[in-house]
Amino acid sequence: MENVYIGVDVGGMSIKAGLVTENGEIIYKNSKKTNSVIGGAEALLKDTKDLMIEMIDYAKNHELKPLAIAFGIPGVVNTTKGEIAYACNLHVEDVPLKDYLKDLGLPIFLSNDANVAALAEVRFGAAKGYKDAILLTLGTGIGGGVVIDNKLFEGIDGKGTELGHSVIVVDGHECGCGRRGCFEAYASASALLELTKKEMINNKNSIMWDYCSHNLENVSGLTSFECAKKGDETAIKVIDTYVKYLSEGILNFCNIFRPQVILIGGGISNQGDYLIDKIKAYCEKAHYGYSHTPKVEIKTATLKNDAGIIGCACLAMDYLGK
């Protein structure tokens, strides 16, 4: 019998679960559509439980021994109570995950999705071999995961490290959290999209208009990057502005944590070295925060869509002392 951990990556579109070995290998995975927008917390709990029963059955039939279930949640959790406190993408609050699943007879753990992804990258991904690492996932918002001395740092009840809501522009753009000028209001994928559209409207000659068939609804995170690579001045301006805000946030985290590495995840990280080199050049000019300090490595995350499931397994292993 091989020990496995059930990792569950809960997302706005789907609930993805997998059986993960102690070496971070996913042996089996499956998913269900997330129905909580219509069915609320009840649908989320029932679908999750059905998926867990399927995972446990698969394990039993394949000489595998599940030791725990762990969840990565796109929102605020309460690790003490084992609850989803609030997740706007799932349209739920106060969901008693641990209590609802207790009859499955396995320990239940949960954390924020960026937190578990950071843990996965440190153990099995781009930050393997580093003790202190930060993951920034650039998506609709910005998720932040902080690993210090090879352990996840979560704050009270797992509610800390909301790096996306650190303010980089006082009285700046409105943020979904209620403050103004948050990092994610300037450096998320959504912020890039808004900036791209704004600059396109101001510059009708930009080739970005051709790239999106003259329809702003076709603008994506790729539009400005692809057109900047072709030399379009407006697109270059968009990317330079975006990189400036992203890098200023990164410099703050360099100053606060001085981690060995900062990883960039989310769809925009697919730009790879094109993006990373620009961030490094900006950070270099600012001496990575201030002078006479060690450089922080900046890299792209590598585990992509599997980071959540693998990270949940890492979380469970940490709780169980494995």
Ligand SMILES: [Zn+2]
């Ligand atoms: Zn905010």
